[in-house]
Amino acid sequence: MPFKVVMVFGTRPEAIKMAPLARVLKHWPGLQLHICSTGQHRDMLKQVLDSFELQVDKDLEVMTQGQSLNGLSQQLLIHLDTTFERLQPDIVLVHGDTTTSFIAALAAFHRQLPIGHVEAGLRTGNLRAPWPEEANRRLTGVIADLHFAPTAEAQANLLRENVPADTIEVTGNTGVDALLWMRHHQQQTQWRPAADSPLAVLEHQRRMVLITGHRRENFGDGLRNICEAVATLARRYPDVQFVYPVHLNPQVQSAVYGVLSDTPNIYLIAPQDYQHFVWLMGRSHLILSDSGGIQEEAPAIGKPLLVLRDVTERPPEPEGGTVLLVGTDRERIVHHASELLDDAELYARMSRVHSPYGDGHASERIARRLYTWLEAKALRDRA
Structure with a gap:
């Protein structure tokens, strides 16, 4: 049986950065991907998914007019709990620092499901800047099982917070994967508006x-x-x-x-x-x-x-x-x-071209570490 991976996102930036990873995971032997959207940026989200030829498996439809962060969090927690109970994933993947990311991680934690945090370890050191993102990513980091740090600096931040070194993988940033893939696609097809x-x-x-x-x-x-x-x-x-x-x-x-x-x-x-x-x-x-x-x-x-x-x-x-x-x-x-x-x-x-944040292959590194970690966990669970 393939390992079941649930990827959760809701905003346009999350979708852009998770899309290249989703494309890799969909074709990775031994993994079965389910994409769950919270629909925070529904119209803009669809644009991203269409661009990367992806479809959502589950749309939670939790957004309402004038919704507060607490109201959103409450709805997310209820709907994600039901989704995780139905799907029984082997791991839940979240991205970065949104309310979606933290609440999805919390819902998974309450069900004792493993959590993989993509773009882990970014810090300003100020809980008010950016708000509420700094708190979201720190709190997610506390309960995550796998930390996919985009840079050595992000890894160093996690190590200073006593995150075990063997749970951190420096991968580069999936946002660079997305950009380079789309640029190549446009150049190959001579795409124009x-x-x-x-x-x-x-x-x-x-x-x-x-x-x-x-x-x-x-x-x-x-x-x-x-x-x-x-x-x-x-x-x-x-x-x-x-x-x-x-x-x-x-x-x-x-x-x-x-x-x-x-x-x-x-x-x-x-x-x-x-x-x-x-x-x-x-x-x-x-x-x-x-x-x-x-x-x-x-x-x-x-x-x-x-x-x-x-x-x-x-x-x-x-x-x-x-x-x-x-x-x-x-x-x-x-x-x-x-x-x-x-x-x-x-x-x-x-205006020189250089890439301090990644080389375009972060998604492959994440997929490889994710699969080997799930394999090792399955062996431990059977022992």
């Missing part, structure tokens, strides 16, 4: 700055400062196109459209599916983002990135890297973006 896509209006001869912003810790003043910085840059550089796929969260929509509407060279567009977003990253001259995933992806394709956060769980690159932590101060964002738009020598130094 369709003529009716909102991206078709972009002029290829003009430089483009890609912006994203959605983190809870930036809601309010932080997001407003980011938008005001983008507005200043758009006025200063009328020949540059500023493209902002606006997250569906009402607080993000209100802030972005409130500040950035009606500027000719600012393009506020709907969230893009993964194929279109990867194309946008490849097309961009510079990226401004508060996304942890983009912090890992941008270096792999040589795109300078200004990280719009005050702290980050990804280790900062040494001087001369492609990523610069600038926070949400309007003047700092404008200053550093202007430098990269004006200084060709600085831009050349920050």
